[in-house]
Amino acid sequence: MALCGLAALLLALPAAAQETAYTTTSVTLDAGPDTDYPALVELAPGTPLDLWGCLDGWTWCDVSYGDARGWVSAEALAFPYEDQSLPIDTYGPELGLPIVVFSFNDYWDRHYRDRPFFRERDRWEHHAPPPPPLRHEGEGNQGARPPVVAPRPQPMEQRPQPVMRPPEQRVPEQRPLEQRPLEQRAPEQRPQAPPRPQPAPRPQQPAPHPQEERRGQPGPGDQPR
Numbered sequence: 001m002a003l004c005g006l007a008a009l010l011l012a013l014p015a016a017a018q019e020t021a022y023t024t025t026s027v028t029l030d031a032g033p034d035t036d037y038p039a040l041v042e043l044a045p046g047t048p049l050d051l052w053g054c055l056d057g058w059t060w061c062d063v064s065y066g067d068a069r070g071w072v073s074a075e076a077l078a079f080p081y082e083d084q085s086l087p088i089d090t091y092g093p094e095l096g097l098p099i100v101v102f103s104f105n106d107y108w109d110r111h112y113r114d115r116p117f118f119r120e121r122d123r124w125e126h127h128a129p130p131p132p133p134l135r136h137e138g139e140g141n142q143g144a145r146p147p148v149v150a151p152r153p154q155p156m157e158q159r160p161q162p163v164m165r166p167p168e169q170r171v172p173e174q175r176p177l178e179q180r181p182l183e184q185r186a187p188e189q190r191p192q193a194p195p196r197p198q199p200a201p202r203p204q205q206p207a208p209h210p211q212e213e214r215r216g217q218p219g220p221g222d223q224p225r
Contacts, residue, residue, distance in 0.1 A: 018050045018051055018052050018064075019050075019051040019079065019097065020048055020049070020050065020051065020080070021048075021049050021051040021061070021063065021077045021078065021079050021088065022046055022047065022048055022049070022077070022078050022079075022080070022085065023043050023044070023045055023046060023047045023049065023072070023076055023077060023078075024045060024046075024076055024077065024078050024085075024087070025045050025076050026042065026043065026044060026045060027042075027043050027072055027073060027076040028040070028041070028042055028043065028072075029041045029042075029043055029063070029065055029068055029070040029071070029072055030070050030071050030072070031070055031071070031108070031112060031115075031117065031124075032070075032071055032102065032104070032107075032124070032127075033055060033059070033060035033071045033102050034060075034071075034127075035073075036127060037071070037124065037127070038115075038117040038124075040068050040070045041065060041068050041070075043065065043072070047065065049063040049064065049065055049072065049077070050063060050064045050065075051063050051077070051079070051097065052064065052098070052100060053097065053098035053099060053100030054074055054088065054092055054097055054098075054099065054100065055099070055100065055101070055102065056099050056101075058074050058088060058089045058090075058092035058093070059073070059074055059089070060072070060073055060074060060102075061073075061074050061077055061088060061097075062100050062102075063077075069110075069111045070111075071102075074087075074088045074089040074092065075087070075089045077089075079091070079095050079097070081095060104124070104125055105125070108121060108124075
């Protein structure tokens with residue numbers, strides 16, 4: 001029982017934030033996600049609504065208009081996106097809108113206790129909404145659409161950035177050096193100095209005769225006079 005009470009409390013909490021959607025045609029705000037539920041108010045084209053979320057399958061959306069809270073077919077709703085108006089039943093997944101579930105007891109207890117049809121709650125409690133229609137590839141939606149539907153936004157084409165190349169540096173052409181033959185100069189001839197005069201040879205004197213030398217010398221028995 002405690003778990004059931006906690007689950008009911010969580011379902012009763014309001015959404016943290018809501019988006020703004022617009023009706024694209026005349027449509028009724030119903031008390032459940034089907035046209036068989038009681039109608040609350042008639043909405044004109046271009047009516048702004050607070051969008052709380054959509055069923056999985058993007059067939060019906062939970063919205064509020066003033067004090068009235070109810071459900072509108074997603075085929076009659078558009079969502080503004082980058083200066084465009086995109087149909088929710090087609091672009092709901094791309095728009096990232098929240099997914100909600102319809103819990104009959106909690107929803108009616110919160111929003112319709114003061115409504116006259118609340119006395120027939122037991123009757124509507126067993127009214128199961130129809131399953132979402134199967135969508136086939138290429139099959140268009142049959143609901144009313146605005147006269148001009150903005151095309152699906154295309155991703156921006158990213159062109160490759162030009163590659164900046166540095167200026168080509170040219171290497172100057174190297175020419176071979178001209179090899180000139182070395183100039184052979186004759187050795188410089190310096191004037192030779194005149195020869196120095198050589199001294200004249202002296203005349204050789206004849207050697208004295210041995211006898212003459214003896215004559216001039218006194219003998220052993222000679223005494224000086």
